[in-house]
């Protein structure tokens with residue numbers, strides 16, 4: 006990104022209300038991931054069994070600045086005698102600030118019904134408070150709450166600050182309050198930067214509810230929601246503001262999530278949004294992800310044989326053996342699946358923890374070094390696998406659930422990793438014309454509460470774009486699903502990652518997360534140019550495609566203009582069908598492998614860009630029934646707890 010001014014990196018801060026735990030735990034988490042400072046939220050101090058000076062010592066010991074103390078509520082434009090009481094209240098909070106060692110307090114706009122609607126009065130009160138603060142070397146910032154009684158927009162707050170005209174009084178901006186009201190923020194660029202005392206950032210999903218509930222329960226970090234936080238920040242920074250960038254998030258899930266995970270997501274979000282707004286040290290461009298080069302399964306010898314058998318029914322052939330490791334390549338068309346049973350490897354560690362499962366995926370990228378540099382700048386965990394002599398080092402990083410993501414490019418001479426690292430077996434060239442052509446998408450089950458963290462990871466590190474959120478009914482609970490897609494995705498190209506999450510432990514997603522002691526790849530969809538022919542051929546070879554209920558096809562005939570022959574063909578081949586304005590989608594699913602992952606075959610016609618989410622409930626019901634047939638719920642009590 007071209008820039009004229011020298012790079013200036015903003016101090017990064019987070020409000021204690023954004024993190025779970027006791028006050029010391031919150032401070033430790035913020036410091037551990039590398040924040041420069043924290044906003045002390047008053048409630049965290051009130052419930053802390055120690056003095057403000059103790060908090061100051063803990064923060065100092067951790068190398069954290071206390072960037073602000075907040076909030077101070079319902080202060081301005083109150084009738085007498087409350088006005089006088091409020092000034093006394095302010096003096097007591099100034100004492101606390103001095104003990105904490107912070108010079109700035111946030112006053113949020115008054116929400117009381119008896120507040121007086123008079124900006125001049127509000128300005129006079131704030132000027133008086135600022136004057137008293139000034140005498141102690143302290144400062145006051147004024148923030149418009151979106152639900153303030155008379156002041157709810159930044160321009161009103163700025164007008165009052167301007168009228169008060171006191172050097173110890175400045176404006177505080179908070180992206181949520183402005184963006185939740187759809188307010189115009191472009192004018193922030195014209196506020197003198199030194200008059201903005203503090204900038205708070207939060208994003209949120211678009212929801213239709215009252216703004217107070219929305220703010221108190223659903224805020225999230227920039228890049229996790231749908232508000233134009235980058236544009237807001239760009240306007241704020243154009244003012245010349247040079248204070249901290251501080252995350253202030255009220256979120257029900259964050260309140261219960263492990264504080265360090267949340268803190269790391271927060272720091273990643275700030276580094277990303279700062280760069281997007283054209284400031285800070287800048288980030289290398291995200292990689293151009295051409296597709297999924299391979300998926301790697303962690304197996305032992307028995308799981309290897311069983312999975313290889315299943316892959317055989319799907320038309321895969323054994324295509325090679327690693328030069329130095331117990332690693333086999335199975336291949337069909339453009340699909341590479343690796344079965345890793347090497348001991349003392351990342352795969353075997355994964356197997357011990359999770360059983361047979363996908364332990365790694367690999368994206369084909371234009372420049373793996375640039376991608377790794379970006380990932381590192383965004384505080385990702387990198388991974389270096391031990392390599393044998395003459396073998397290629399494939400750079401990798403960990404997804405937030407620990408799944409490895411390898412970044413693959415052909416070497417300068419155009420040699421693929423397969424030629425370098427594998428003894429490849431000759432291909433007899435007898436592939437069926439219906440053969441699979443590539444990996445269309447890879448769906449993951451996420452641990453509860455981690456959707457926002459994963460969305461941010463793929464968005465920030467890879468530049469993927471989040472799609473519509475779907476709510477899918479499984480027979481045993483709801484699943485929320487959201488796909489992240491590389492910007493270049495088109496049929497046969499790009500990376501598509503539907504992410505699924507469920508609060509119920511009994512849904513397909515919930516069971517997967519429980520059964521595999523964590524999250525990970527839940528299903529893999531292969532692309533075919535003729536899904537009908539492929540499924541027909543593979544059913545004959547014994548592939549375990551799900552049998553779809555007849556009711557589904559009766560309904561399909563009503564929904565879509567399909568003639569009888571087309572419908573009969575879909576039905577005979579157990580194919581599900583969807584269509585939108587751009588094209589059509591044919592797909593079939595296999596039964597799950599050991600109640601874990603499963604496969605899908607998809608055919609995209611025209612420019613259909615979705616994933617057949619409307620059909621997912623049918624698939625989940627059929628899989629649930631199969632499970633029920635194998636392990637009837639009525640015997641649940643007699644089963645080993647691991648299987649419940």
Ligand SMILES: O=C(O)c1ccc(O)c(O)c1
Pocket residue numbers: 075076111113148150179205220221253
């Ligand atoms: O929800 C609130 O009351 C509240 C308090 C202080 C803030 O800075 C804010 O943005 C919201």
Ligand SMILES: [Mg+2]
Pocket residue numbers: 148179205253
């Ligand atoms: Mg705020």
